[in-house]
Amino acid sequence: TSPQLDCAGRILRLDRARVMGIVNVTPDSFSDGGAHDTTEAAVAHGLKLVEEGADLLDIGGESTRPGAAPVSVEEELRRVIPVIEQLAARTQVPISIDTFKPEVMRAAVAAGAGMINDIYGLRQEGALDAAAATGVPVVLMHMQGEPGHMQADPHYDDVVAEVHGFLVQRLFAAEMAGIAKKNLLIDLGFGFGKTTAHNMTLLARSERFLELGVPMLAGLSRKRSLGELTGRDTPSERVAASVAAHLIAVQRGARIVRVHDVAATVDALKIWQAVEAVPTPRADA
Numbered sequence: 309t310s311p312q313l314d315c316a317g318r319i320l321r322l323d324r325a326r327v328m329g330i331v332n333v334t335p336d337s338f339s340d341g342g343a344h345d346t347t348e349a350a351v352a353h354g355l356k357l358v359e360e361g362a363d364l365l366d367i368g369g370e371s372t373r374p375g376a377a378p379v380s381v382e383e384e385l386r387r388v389i390p391v392i393e394q395l396a397a398r399t400q401v402p403i404s405i406d407t408f409k410p411e412v413m414r415a416a417v418a419a420g421a422g423m424i425n426d427i428y429g430l431r432q433e434g435a436l437d438a439a440a441a442t443g444v445p446v447v448l449m450h451m452q453g454e455p456g457h458m459q460a461d462p463h464y465d466d467v468v469a470e471v472h473g474f475l476v477q478r479l480f481a482a483e484m485a486g487i488a489k490k491n492l493l494i495d496l497g498f499g500f501g502k503t504t505a506h507n508m509t510l511l512a513r514s515e516r517f518l519e520l521g522v523p524m525l526a527g528l529s530r531k532r533s534l535g536e537l538t539g540r541d542t543p544s545e546r547v548a549a550s551v552a553a554h555l556i557a558v559q560r561g562a563r564i565v566r567v568h569d570v571a572a573t574v575d576a577l578k579i580w581q582a583v584e585a586v587p588t589p590r591a592d593a
């Protein structure tokens with residue numbers, strides 16, 4: 309049986325790389341920031357990404373960009389719950405909640421989310437128990453430091469070994485908390501306490517993490533490192549770089565890519581899948 313994730317009843321097959329579309333529900337990312345506008349615009353954006361071919365959506369109510377103001381539980385719930393309810397009702401794809409707050413995890417799954425995406429790798433107080441109680445798959449991501457200062461001066465003796473060790477520890481903690489291994493995914497956390505050199509080293513050596521035995525998610529979409537490498541100072545000018553980076557991530561083992569530009573990424577992966585489908589010549593042929 310080919311690998312798959314049961315996202316609260318919505319099955320995400322991992323027989324081929326899957327595309328996770330990003331839906332940010334942060335007032336500053338929509339028109340006048342009014343609550344109704346924000347919900348409506350976020351739902352419309354999510355529906356558009358599914359039309360473009362997204363296999364699942366990632367709903368985030370708190371920007372974790374360096375320097376972003378923290379958001380209260382109440383405010384984050386006000387932002388994400390209506391969007392999750394509407395998208396779960398109007399699409400068939402699994403909905404992931406991008407949060408590190410236990411209360412938001414529980415409420416989001418109750419509202420229809422089928423996956424938890426936690427940039428803190430369930431390290432916040434109560435997060436392990438909350439995630440275990442929901443029974444949905446969880447993405448455990450590596451981050452060095454905190455969003456507020458993680459990019460000040462990231463340093464590793466051996467970035468691959470240190471990220472690997474962190475993920476081994478989080479996988480163990482999650483399984484000890486009662487989360488089945490079939491419900492666990494890992495993510496190297498590109499841009500979370502890493503220089504561009506660190507990010508490229510991790511991307512180059514992604515296959516090293518496959519021995520952990522769980523699907524890997526990669527998120528490089530429009531990130532600063534891609535801007536540094538291309539000279540594209542505006543995130544929306546980093547589409548080609550993002551597509552290239554995610555194609556490489558898939559070639560080196562990633563099973564899910566978290567992207568803004570769904571249509572472009574879906575097209576690129578179709579070419580990859582066509583090449584993957586070509587049978588390997590028989591040794592004696």
Ligand SMILES: Nc1nc2[nH]c(S[C@@H](C(=O)O)c3ccccc3)nc2c(=O)[nH]1
Binds near residue numbers: 527
């Ligand atoms: N699992 C997983 N979740 C994620 N959430 C985000 S937020 C991202 C942004 O797109 O703004 C971002 C980029 C750089 C700094 C802060 C926030 N990035 C990921 C990721 O790489 N993996």
